[in-house]
Amino acid sequence: MANEFHTLLDATIQHLEGLKARGARHVAVTPATLQALRKPLAKTQAPAAGPAPAAPVKAPGRVQAGTPAARTLPSSSLPLSSKTPLQGAEKEKAMRALAARVTGCTKCPRLPESRTQTVFGVGTVHARLMFVGEAPGADEDAQGEPFVGRAGQLLTKIIETMGLQRGEVYIGNILKCRPDTPGQSSGNRKPTPVEMATCLGYLEEQIGIIQPQVMVALGATAVQGLLGQQVAGRTMGSLRGDWLEWRGIPLMVTYHPAYLLRNQSLTEKRKVWEDMLKVMAKLELPISAKQRGFFLKK
Ligand code: SF4
Structure with a gap:
């Protein structure tokens, strides 16, 4: 299951990187999709064994101090409208x-x-x-x-x-x-x-x-x-x-x-x-x- 997840994750990242290389700055994602995406991510946060997850990226294209390009989906690069605003x-x-x-x-x-x-x-x-x-x-x-x-x-x-x-x-x-x-x-x-x-x-x-x-x-x-x-x-x-x-x-x-x-x-x-x-x-x-x-x- 974890391997399948990482295969899908790699394919998704590859697709997003392709979009980014072609100049896309964001992709449209419905709230329902976002919710669904969070579930498998949450399940694989702390695997009992297997490869360590890559370090998260905080912003697309951002300069990382001494770290290689990260490969996880950057949750902090999601549109802010997807987060519950404080009041x-x-x-x-x-x-x-x-x-x-x-x-x-x-x-x-x-x-x-x-x-x-x-x-x-x-x-x-x-x-x-x-x-x-x-x-x-x-x-x-x-x-x-x-x-x-x-x-x-x-x-x-x-x-x-x-x-x-x-x-x-x-x-x-x-x-x-x-x-x-x-x-x-x-x-x-x-x-x-x-x-x-x-x-x-x-x-x-x-x-x-x-x-x-x-x-x-x-x-x-x-x-x-x-x-x-x-x-x-x-x-x-x-x-x-x-x-x-x-x-x-x-x-x-x-x-x-x-x-x-x-x-x-x-x-x-x-x-x-x-x-x-x-x-x-x-x-x-x-x-x-x-x-x-x-x-x-x-
Ligand atoms: S020490 Fe560096 S990271 Fe901390 S507040 Fe100053 S500029 Fe920002």
Whole structure:
């Protein structure tokens, strides 16, 4: 029975990998099928003897720190809509418990010693819209809140221009610790793929608690952290402006606000604004004629 199961599992994985190689990002599965799939998996979780199960993958295409590609069906890559959402106070309680775990995290080498504090996330657990950045910088490390430096102030302005308040959305990063910068007296560095893979589970839990209707990835590093191999080799120019998907949640990729601080051209500002107009439309937020016309050359 176990052999038959593993044969079927291998065939299923082969089929899914073929779909993935042809560009498919998800497969439609009914709740009844999902339920049926869980049963044989549960039965084979702890076999009395036989080959050890392969290590689970937490996200399709994700960089795994020093592990070969895993071969089990990744339950955590199922659409979030297949999981029972938390309600009201349950969400706040779960987020507080998660924040407490992150505060004491020492999974990465060096970062626990170099950080001032972890930078968990900010906003409401009831947000319909979630922004995801790459990692805290010096300002965020000092204040314990993501996106509080100049780039963060610009993000707040963008949110307000959309007709929302910063407190109505949720803002988090792939990494919860500032990447260390040994030998540098100032400046920040990008997180490494291994650091992102190590920390990503916390963000996945945050997203699972919030279950936002729409997510926005700010910059290339953030989308690489979220989608891994699915976006390998793609440029920001080819990624931004179109809807992608993260476990069933529509994902818009746009430039990091820091890019707009470096490049003040109306054209680039308009690109980001067009991405935000798409986000507003997806969330069915009202869009005024004035909002539609921002950053258009007269
Ligand atoms: S970056 Fe994330 S995983 Fe690494 S030590 Fe900080 S909280 Fe832990």
